[in-house]
Amino acid sequence: MGEVVYFDVGGQAADWSASAGWPPSRRTRSRFAWELDKPGAATITATLPTGETASIDMTVIGPTDIRMRKESEDAQPAGTAGAGMWLIPRFNPGGVNFGNVEWLEEAGPASGVTGYFADMVTAGTDLSHHPNPDFLRIGPGLRDHAAFLGLPAPFTAGEFSWSIPNRFRRAATAGTGTMFVTTVQRFRIQADGTVTVSKQGASVTRSP
Amino acid sequence: MAGELRLEMTAAPERIGPDEQLTIRLAAVNEGPDPADSRLRESRLFVDGEPSMTWSLAISNGTGDVRERELPPGERIEAARQFAASLLREPGDHELIAEVDGVRSNSVTVTLAGT
Numbered sequence: 001m002g003e004v005v006y007f008d009v010g011g012q013a014a015d016w017s018a019s020a021g022w023p024p025s026r027r028t029r030s031r032f033a034w035e036l037d038k039p040g041a042a043t044i045t046a047t048l049p050t051g052e053t054a055s056i057d058m059t060v061i062g063p064t065d066i067r068m069r070k071e072s073e074d075a076q077p078a079g080t081a082g083a084g085m086w087l088i089p090r091f092n093p094g095g096v097n098f099g100n101v102e103w104l105e106e107a108g109p110a111s112g113v114t115g116y117f118a119d120m121v122t123a124g125t126d127l128s129h130h131p132n133p134d135f136l137r138i139g140p141g142l143r144d145h146a147a148f149l150g151l152p153a154p155f156t157a158g159e160f161s162w163s164i165p166n167r168f169r170r171a172a173t174a175g176t177g178t179m180f181v182t183t184v185q186r187f188r189i190q191a192d193g194t195v196t197v198s199k200q201g202a203s204v205t206r207s208p
Numbered sequence: 209m210a211g212e213l214r215l216e217m218t219a220a221p222e223r224i225g226p227d228e229q230l231t232i233r234l235a236a237v238n239e240g241p242d243p244a245d246s247r248l249r250e251s252r253l254f255v256d257g258e259p260s261m262t263w264s265l266a267i268s269n270g271t272g273d274v275r276e277r278e279l280p281p282g283e284r285i286e287a288a289r290q291f292a293a294s295l296l297r298e299p300g301d302h303e304l305i306a307e308v309d310g311v312r313s314n315s316v317t318v319t320l321a322g323t
Contacts, residue, residue, distance in 0.1 A: 074249075074250075084249070084268055086277075089271075103271065104271075105270065105271060107290065120261065124262075124297065125261040125262050125265070126262040126265075126291070126292065126294060126295070127265065128292075129269065130262075130265075130266035130269075130270075130289045130290060130291060131269065131270040131271065131289075132270040132271045132272065132287065132288060132289070133231065133288055133289070133290050134288060136271050136272075136273070140274075141273050141274040141275065142271065142273070142274075143271070143272050143273065143274050143276070144270065144271050144272070145249050145268060145269060145270060145272060146269055147249065147268040147269060148268065149249075149250060149264065150252075150261075150264055185269070
């Protein structure tokens with residue numbers, strides 16, 4: 001989605017119309033540049049001066065899911081509890097170009113908070129998800145980072161998770177976008193200080 | 209963090225109510241001749257001199273750009289997070305300073321209004 005598609009009928013001037021998207025029509029053009037800025041379907045029709053017509057159905061697909069591939073694990077000093085990883089997000093369905101689409105994670109509360117992490121909340125730490133508030137464009141340089149670093153001793157077992165609503169929108173537009181999937185990120189610590197962070201198929205575990 | 213990286217921090221609004229959100233933006237600027245790891249994800253935020261675990265969790269999670277780890281000379285990269293007023297714990301003026309590997313940002317003062 002978000003891509004401009006060009007149509008022509010062998011270079012002949014034609015009148016063009018689109019059942020959805022922009023522009024809705026153009027007259028006497030040898031090429032028709034068209035875009036639908038959100039998922040959906042449209043029929044593009046060209047009418048030649050002879051009265052002949054040709055049409056094509058277009059389906060515009062938005063992202064429906066995110067999977068994460070671990071790119072690297074965070075290095076930390078020995079004796080320090082915590083784990084983290086850099087992630088490369090993969091947007092499904094595969095084979096669809098989302099290069100003109102932006103992605104945002106929504107903020108939200110922690111859930112299932114137990115043990116060590118419940119004690120952190122009691123001590124005043126906010127375990128809510130505070131994501132990047134800015135949409136970022138999907139592309140080769142896009143990354144995600146999942147971590148909980150620098151956890152202080154003494155350790156006890158505990159866990160919590162985030163359910164993260166994800167939104168997309170066409171690049172270079174304003175607005176809150178469209179919610180498309182809720183992803184899950186989990187944090188777990190064992191009594192020996194071993195920490196595991198997992199997100200959408202990627203995981204990192206590290207002991208102090 | 210390489211010594212030729214500079215940290216810049218802003219917080220808005222400078223005066224917030226107990227039900228408002230505080231947006232903190234922390235940027236690294238590479239003033240050296242070589243690419244450098246900004247290590248923004250390992251940054252610490254000191255609120256009135258006390259390190260904030262809320263910040264550490266927030267900044268170490270979330271979307272970003274691959275340039276964070278290899279910031280070209282002369283370039284700047286920024287990470288932003290939004291927090292409830294509870295980050296500041298109690299009404300009054302609060303001093304915020306970020307730090308990455310011994311490099312400190314400018315100081316920012318934010319006032320949390322009373323209820």
